[in-house]
Amino acid sequence: MAAHSQSPRNAPRGPAAKRRGGGRGDKDGDLMMDVAVKGRGRIGKSAASASSGRDLTSRVSRGDAKGGILSGTARSAILRQAASGDVSMRESRSAPRGGLVELQITGWKESKASSDKDGGVSSLIRWMEKKSSHRLGSRTRDVRIKKSRRDGNTVFIKVAPEDVGALVRMNGYGWAGTTVSIERVGESSQKAISSGAEDTKAMLRGVLERRYNFETKVLDLSGLGGDEELNKKNVFDQKSTTKKIFPALMRVLDLSFDSDVEKNEAITGVTLANNGLSELTDVTSLSLTLPKLQNLDLSNNNFEKLSALDIWRRRFYNLQHLVLSGNPIEQNEPEYPAEIVKWYPNLRMFNDVQVRTEEEVASKAKIELPFPIRSALFQDEGGIAENFVRTFFIGFDTDRAALAAHYYDEQSDFSFAINTQAPRDPAGSEQTEKQEWDHYIRNSRNLKKISQLPARQNRHFRGAKAVADAFNTLPKTKHPDLASEARKWMIEAHIQPAVPDPSGQSPGGVDGFMITVHGEFEELDVATGQGKKKRSFDRTFIVGPGGPTGVRVVNDMLTVRAYGGAQAFEPDQLEGWATDAQPSTNPVEAVAQLPAGLTLEMAEQMVVELQKQTGMTVQYSKDCLEQVRWDFQKGVEAFASVKANLPADAFVQQA
Template sequence: MLRGVLERRYDHEAKFLNLSELAQDEELKSQHIFDLKSTASKFFPAMMRVLELSFDKPEERDAAVTSVSLANNDLVDLAAVTTLSQTLPKLQNLDLSNNKFEKLEHLHNWRRRFVNLQHLILTGNPLEQNDSNYHKDVRTDEEIAKKARTTDLPFPIRSPLFKDEGGIAEQFVRIYFAGFDNDRVALASHYYDEQSEFSYAVNTQAPRDPNSTQRSEPGEWETYLKSSRNLKKIQQLPARQARKYRGTQAVADAIAMLPLTRHPDLASEARKWMVEAKMVPGVPDPTGASPGGVDGFLITVHGEFEELNLSGQPSKKRSFDRSFVLGPGGVAGVRIVSDMLTLRSYGGTQAFEPENFDAWTEPSTILPVAEPAVPGLPAGLSIAEAEQTVAQLMQQTGMTLSYAKDCLDQVGWNYLGAVEAFGKVRGSLPAEAFVLPTA
């Protein structure tokens, strides 16, 4: 159905995608897409995903669609359509006329996006009368080229462990953090399902920014501590279980309770991010078709954010580490299996800045970097061999990824020893140790 909408509204000769007046589209009305907020919020991201899958390469997509109209859609902000900037970052012409944007701030989600944009139409919006700062900035071709050179960096500073597949990891990170800053309810329904788990922990002992010349301020962690799952401090099992949220609604409620945030722009402030990603086997399959699990992603993000007060103004800067385990499924084609967030006082970015940042602007100069040794693995055991061993143990025992890895850790990664150890403790393992209930 979504593919049909795109085909009907696409002008091949003009390279123009007309997404105006979507609520009046007869086919969408017959499908009752906009009758419920839950389906309406998923519609545009899903359509953008279908558009992405219609092309083999991003370059082909950028060449095919250079102009888009979102006119007459009653948009008050960009929350519902924010994924347009990830799907069509090289857009040249954008029509946002006759919507309900009251202030320029309502367009800030797309600041520093669309670096090739030549025409932006905003006529017919209340901001023409309401916003005294309303004006038009015109960039020269030279300024556009300079902007592209300074922002079109490799997706945020990657470590040697950034291994993507079809742009899945990159796309997820770009969409997830934009959604976390702007619409957490829609984000929860987009990526989490009833098997998804989320927890966060506050690390109050983490080092602060070593380059800071200002006096350290109090951490002010009171808002977070009541649900913090710091396992070094929370020893009782009921308290630990109560601080782990499972299911779409539980996760939505949990992340909604956290203070508002604003993360650095992924395009123009790449120095403030580090993203690691790799494929992992044995991710639980919610359909039950693959008892040994399926392939997924482990994505670890290190960075910072500004905590916002109720009026939307920055009140405190913090650092964070976040680990996601992704698997196939969900409305986006990707579901979050596990999401663990660690919060700490602002510690700067020195720990993950490259020595020569300018080298990242020239991808051809980057030399391959040897994969470092992984703490906990015996000498001579590669990551690929370790992953294969974990997958084999999961298949034989039915244990989850984390329990299988812990079992191997305890016996020095001796496979037969792990099988023997599992046989001794199998009866005492909790139900959560297994991908599927065992007989």
């Protein structure tokens, strides 16, 4: 989202990047992804990998615990801050300029480059510049070491102040067979005392950067239980901190980028191999942080049944390559691959075996709607509105606390109300029950019935924690799948000007979105997980820039009512919405006529934009673009040349 402008900018996504590489190390010590390390390490419980050789169930000595910044109760509190958003990982935009800063490098002398003419100093300098320039986050820049000199076993360098952070974070990196130490001159004896939270955020950022490969766009989170830096800080000593370490890493990752678009472009693959995972509860935040992941490695864990993976069944829509080899599920449920392939419509490779060709994926895309849009009233920019809807309702059904932390901040508002007078589905068989609204009535903010100011105020929730608490008072739910049950949804989005700018840089506000969603859900029985009551709902979001991930909910209003069916917003013809074998009745239905490189989603956006600029109906806008072979500018020119001769029914009639 950007500052308010005269017209919305519709920026369709480009083609997905191709997957590269896997899990071995290159000559620079970078991590690759195509080889999974054998072993069954559990995060914080058992040995992380064969190479670590470390028993993570053993406790460190009392002296070590005192020395670690994450010892005792303080450790848990600091990690909680990192996960909840109290810690900012963004580097300052206003770093002091002027004089150069001197750093010292030790530990390099025993490297494999020591036989070089200068002992390896030139190779060391080039490596440091390359690695620090390709660091994780939005503000990457070419780092240049201005001056260097050698004094015995120490190399001294001078760099610009804004490059210090990128170089110091490389402290402890492996280079040419040895480990180098990088720190400010005099820091070892005069290091300033910093807060535990700042130490923790720097440590977590360092873990992510060490494990990120800039060239392959892979984040290697395998064998976390054997990570030397994490164990040095004793994060696996207590169950409470062990559970928080992954959400904290995801929180730091979010804060390293200015937008979701940059983050999704920077990281296309993640490996969680060798973490001893038997379920996804502790790592579920990965699907909220990187929803557009293309490559995922879950090999060599402890997944025994397909149900252990169900939480990610409707996530990772863009997933192309999945690895699950080395899990007990291979013996327990040998037929599970067929079901996995159904879960992910864009999956090409599973366990390094091709399951779909590019042609099959492309053919499937032609006959499926990319998003259940019921009308032309869906304005988007860079897929922000679409990605929000895809992510939100999955998160609401599976992990509401993580969802609240992901999209809501201290200025976000939420309220809900029940409408007991709404008409019920005439074809339905559900009967009215006594006290069927008990879970909602206490906090329902129906302004037609709640007239007292204190009561109204008490039913208005502001801030991420208050919103999460309010979410938890509502029954557990399951919404229909957006892809396979599209007819049960009605979704619209509009550019919303003058959304408050949390940075304060645009006093008049910025462009955001108003997203309205109408649909249904089932209330689930907590004990059995089965549906027990079906409801209809209406939900309106105002979203804008800001928050932990670059997109925040400014306002969220939910109305829950008795189940009323979906007849009101079904299209005139239902073919194509439910099955793959039938053609789409989308406004851009003639998919076969689209030029090469133009996706259905891009064509939809072109129709919407032409309709907005000309006032023509959807059908006339589509016909106009077809006649000029989907050249938008030529479409505008063609409209201008024939506008005077168009019939009245070519234009949207104003009420």
